[in-house]
Amino acid sequence: MRKVFQISYEYVASPFYVAGESYGGKYVPAIVRKIHVENPQAKIKINLKGMAIDDGLIDPYNQWDYGLVMYQVGLIDEQELERVSIQTQLGRRAIELKQYLLVSFSI
Structure with a gap:
């Protein structure tokens, strides 16, 4: 980001x-933290004002347990609920084992 502001210096004062x-x-908070930590020592300071996350995947371990809700509103039947529940448990187990590539294929 700092390179962008080096090239287009006129935007340095703009709210970011x-x-x-x-x-x-996942990546928005990481970017904001990096800017926040590095800004005090940076030659070009980014005028960081905030962040926004829409429909964010923040805590997949807990966010992925949506099978029962889908069943209750009629989006899936009992067989599909069972399949979603199994996949959710597989994904959670992969997270516990830090097998993150498996997680992306579980859900």
Whole structure:
């Protein structure tokens, strides 16, 4: 980001927001933290004002347990609920084992 402001210095004073959706729930806070930590020592300071996350994946371990809700509103039947529940448990177990590549294929 600092390179962008080096090239387009006229934007340095502009308010800067970091936004994302879905997996942005992971990378938006990481980007904001990096800017926040590095800004005090930076030659070019980013005028960070905030962040926005829409429909963010922040805590997949807990967010993925949506099978029962889908069943209760009629989006899936009992067989599909069982399948979703199994996949959710597989995904959670992969997270516990830090097998993150498996997680992406579990759900």
